[in-house]
């Protein structure tokens with residue numbers, strides 16, 4: 176007889192992530208997304224733990240789907256269901272890669288935050304400090320205007336913050352930058368040599 180898995184805890188989610196992705200850039204990206212989602216949940220009066228969990232696990236299948244956008248998020252959703260992730264997290268993960276309609280505020284926030292962390296990371300790593308510690312919202316916005324800089328990062332998705340989650344671009348970037356800077360050492364953004 177099979178029993179339902181226990182609800183996925185943050186510790187179990189991190190273990191799952193590290194088992195699948197190791198400690199490289201993708202895990203840093205997932206941790207950055209977690210930090211931003213938690214901060215936005217706080218700002219928007221939402222469930223901080225739930226939103227953080229969605230951010231943490233959203234790319235958990237990139238070990239097998241990095242070159243397979245058609246399966247990315249579908250595989251992750253299955254992995255997460257089996258691990259006991261809350262349905263709202265599974266739904267947001269599917270939605271972030273257009274595998275389900277984005278209905279809830281959580282679904283929409285994850286879609287906006289995903290490229291935002293990429294832009295902030297790229298903007299930090301090009302600085303002499305290689306850190307978020309002296310990065311400003313103004314500087315991130317300047318980078319966003321340069322189409323050649325981090326060209327794969329969707330500006331459209333980041334700028335959709337106002338329509339999707341109801342906060343201005345300035346505030347969205349400030350909240351996400353603050354969250355990532357507070358966790359910069361875990362995200363590989365604390366400065367120093369290349370890792």
Ligand SMILES: [Fe+2]
Pocket residue numbers: 204208233234289
């Ligand atoms: Fe992502």
